[in-house]
Structure formats: structure tokens, C-alpha cells
Amino acid sequence: MTQKTSVDAITSSVVPDELRLNFLPHYLGSHYLRGETLVYEWARRLASAYNGGSWIFFQLSNGGFYMAPERCGRLHVRWHMNGYNDMMGADAFGIVVTLFALCHLAELRHDDRIIEHYHALRAYAAQHVEAANILRAID
Numbered sequence: 001m002t003q004k005t006s007v008d009a010i011t012s013s014v015v016p017d018e019l020r021l022n023f024l025p026h027y028l029g030s031h032y033l034r035g036e037t038l039v040y041e042w043a044r045r046l047a048s049a050y051n052g053g054s055w056i057f058f059q060l061s062n063g064g065f066y067m068a069p070e071r072c073g074r075l076h077v078r079w080h081m082n083g084y085n086d087m088m089g090a091d092a093f094g095i096v097v098t099l100f101a102l103c104h105l106a107e108l109r110h111d112d113r114i115i116e117h118y119h120a121l122r123a124y125a126a127q128h129v130e131a132a133n134i135l136r137a138i139d
Helices: 019-045 090-109 113-125 131-138
Strands: 012-014 057-059 063-069 073-080 082-090
Touching: 019 057, 019 063, 019 090, 019 113, 057 090, 057 113, 063 082, 063 090, 063 113, 073 090, 082 090, 082 131, 090 113, 090 131, 113 131
Parallel strands: none
Antiparallel strands: 012 057, 057 063, 073 082
16 A cells, blocks of 8 residues: 655755845846845835844745745734735745745746746745745735
8 A cells, every 4th residue: 555645845045145145136037136135125024123234035845935034033024915914034034925926027028037036935835834824925
């Protein structure tokens, strides 16, 4: 009798400093500057307490990526368009703002690669320890 195996967990790893320069161009191509700007804009829009700082870049085992603020604890996140209003950790917040930025960028650029990255990150988000919170925030 064969047992059903669960879907392989998607893992994340921090991008080393020496690889950061080419990180966003690798994933977003010529749209990398706009994509990075959108991440920071969404961070400010979703969390009034966010006031800038350095970010950690993550690559995912399924080909996706995201960015998360480096030195911030839990943040109060609010999005009026879906009524979301709750606290989340910096990693979850980074996933949320990267998802919002990718969605926004996909609408602007109509690039299938950006849409693929959105779905890869969303699959990772569904396995995250704060998955319920992330999914409520992006709904």
C-alpha cells in the first residue's frame, strides 16, 4: 500500500550580501527598480509605523523571492480595501508587501514572469507560520 506524501515544503534562504546587487534584476529583469520602489511604497502604505531601514532578500526553493525589513519587530498592518487590521512579524510583513508589489507590477507591465513569481511567493506564504494572517492581508 502506498502512502500519500505531503507537498514538499518550500524553503527560503537569505541572499548573501555579495549577491544582492543582481538579485532583483535576476527576478524582475528591466522592471527591478520599479519593483523595489513598489515594495517600499507598499510597506509605508500598509504599516504607518514603518519608517524605512535595511531589508533582507530571500530566495525560495520554488523559484520565488521576497524582501523583508531587517530590524523591525511586529508591525500593525492595515489595508482599508479588504478591512485587514492586525499585527504581524517582519518576515510575514515582507511577504505581504512583496506580494502587493508583484501584483501591482504585474498590472503595470503584463509580464508573465512577474506573475509566476507572485504565485511562487503565494505558495510559500500558504506554508508560512503566519499563513492565516498573510492570506487575510492579501485577500
